[in-house]
Amino acid sequence: MSLSPSDETTETPKTTYNRVMLKISGEALMGDQGFGLHPPTVQRIAQEVKSVHDLGVEICMVIGGGNIFRGLSGSAQGMERTTADYMGMLATVMNALAMQSALEAVGVFTRVISAIRMDEVCEPYIRRRAVRHLEKKRVCIFAAGTGNPYFTTDTAATLRANEMACQAIFMGKNGVDGIYDKDPKAHADAVRYDNVSYDDVLTKRLRVMDASAIALARDNNLPLIVFGLDEPGGFRGILAGEGTYTKVQG
Numbered sequence: 001m002s003l004s005p006s007d008e009t010t011e012t013p014k015t016t017y018n019r020v021m022l023k024i025s026g027e028a029l030m031g032d033q034g035f036g037l038h039p040p041t042v043q044r045i046a047q048e049v050k051s052v053h054d055l056g057v058e059i060c061m062v063i064g065g066g067n068i069f070r071g072l073s074g075s076a077q078g079m080e081r082t083t084a085d086y087m088g089m090l091a092t093v094m095n096a097l098a099m100q101s102a103l104e105a106v107g108v109f110t111r112v113i114s115a116i117r118m119d120e121v122c123e124p125y126i127r128r129r130a131v132r133h134l135e136k137k138r139v140c141i142f143a144a145g146t147g148n149p150y151f152t153t154d155t156a157a158t159l160r161a162n163e164m165a166c167q168a169i170f171m172g173k174n175g176v177d178g179i180y181d182k183d184p185k186a187h188a189d190a191v192r193y194d195n196v197s198y199d200d201v202l203t204k205r206l207r208v209m210d211a212s213a214i215a216l217a218r219d220n221n222l223p224l225i226v227f228g229l230d231e232p233g234g235f236r237g238i239l240a241g242e243g244t245y246t247k248v249q250g
Helices: 039-053 071-076 081-105 127-135 153-163 198-203 211-219 234-239
Strands: 019-024 058-063 110-114 139-143 169-173 195-197 224-228 245-249
Touching (some): 019 153, 039 058, 058 127, 139 153, 153 211, 169 234, 195 198, 198 211, 198 245, 224 234
Parallel strands (some): 019 058, 110 139
């Protein structure tokens, strides 16, 4: 007996990972602007996260702060480096709160968890509490980096991913769909890697993450998946075994 369209059910795709870290840059939230937050872009990314959350995947997030303030560039302009880095950490908290608002607007419960205490706006980082949030299917957005100057949000994402026992780090990039041997925006003959080792990323200086973050991922055998964040459905598609990306592993 054939089923009518109303009797058919849409099967939820099976995913390879149960708990993942999504790392995006602050610049990803700018949209076409040159600075700050672009609400429609934040909302689009929130929908991407929701589509993966709906698969039952537990999600951690780390968002950079470069759309508001970048500590390293502030230091280069004469500001004391430690102060500049702390300002950059505060920028990540602003981005995390913006993402929290967008996610909860589409029905995804979240917790913003800061490495620097600011109890009126977010929770302090306590590992066991954060794990419990994930088990309750809340998206955990880790803000303020590691809480220490001289460490990037790449390192913070890798550190938190290890502490949360994530099975992979997903790094969403704007304008590229993986890791290339050279800048694909400047070189038409650039070649995308399907798979690459941690050591090759370091020795070839592929600049997907800073060296400390790559070494930490390598030492803990944590896969890194680089994909195009501006491709609609890309995050969900990769988790379902589809799409274009580069995988970094041992």
